[in-house]
């Protein structure tokens with residue numbers, strides 16, 4: 205990977221952690237950070253050593269949202285730069301992250317404001333620190349939740365909660381984020397690393413191609429009608445059969461029906477060392 209200035213990329217045991225790394229600026233998303241994230245996600249999408257991707261922030265913040273100085277003021281007299289910055293932001297935090305070919309987890313370690321909700325909601329799963337503070341702060345400085353933040357909060361939250369937090373700009377902590385379904389779990393900050401590890405350990409035991417197809421199926425079918433969903437999901441199942449090199453479905457059936465070595469209701473099939 206290139207030497208990035210605004211992000212850190214580390215790989216350990218098939219888990220790649222991408223850390224937003226501007227702690228002095230509370231990891232605010234500047235045009236350069238957005239460029240680097242786009243570049244990293246393109247590379248990692250093709251990385252054979254990445255089975256799970258974790259997104260987190262350095263220091264006290266996950267991200268304080270878009271960089272008000274560099275992203276807003278810095279581009280206001282340059283329409284081309286402004287368009288490019290908007291495109292890059294949407295391209296990494298929506299297209300590339302949401303449809304990343306592996307499972308993604310947001311580890312929300314601290315402040316998460318405004319535009320930070322885009323990468324947060326784009327991650328498939330999310331664990332927060334109890335101490336994290338979330339806020340749709342746009343209303344506090346005179347804009348509406350732009351980019352895809354508005355769309356994202358209506359996807360991730362119930363209508364009343366989305367309206368409440370967008371209209372008041374009030375902050376809320378990790379436990380409240382869990383209560384309203386914005387994250388899967390919230391734990392004391394000191395336990396965040398361990399909670400993420402437990403989740404990645406569970407995911408690493410599973411067939412990565414099955415996980416990929418499952419997340420794609422959920423994401424895409426959400427916007428289809430029933431007939432389209434049924435047809436798409438049948439095609440998607442056939443695609444999984446052909447793109448899964450370890451032939452998980454056949455192994456799973458055989459280990460349950462023939463060798464009787466596991467119960468699919470209670471655990472996953474045994475993957476061979478060559479598969480894992």
Ligand SMILES: CC(C)(COP(=O)(O)OP(=O)(O)OC[C@H]1O[C@@H](n2cnc3c(N)ncnc32)[C@H](O)[C@@H]1OP(=O)(O)O)[C@@H](O)C(=O)NCCC(=O)NCCSC(=O)/C=C/c1ccc(O)cc1
Pocket residue numbers: 228229230232233264268269270271272273274290293315317318319320341342349350351352353
């Ligand atoms: C509560 C914070 C997060 C932390 O407070 P703190 O720990 O006391 O830290 P400081 O406020 O002292 O900040 C430390 C440094 O980080 C900088 N910083 C801290 N957040 C920032 C920041 N978002 N920018 C640009 N410098 C910052 C801050 O200016 C300061 O810089 P410097 O004075 O040079 O040391 C506080 O910094 C704060 O309120 N930050 C702004 C949060 C916020 O409202 N974010 C913007 C939300 S709106 C948004 O994201 C829009 C999305 C959008 C997306 C796509 C679209 O097309 C349209 C819209």
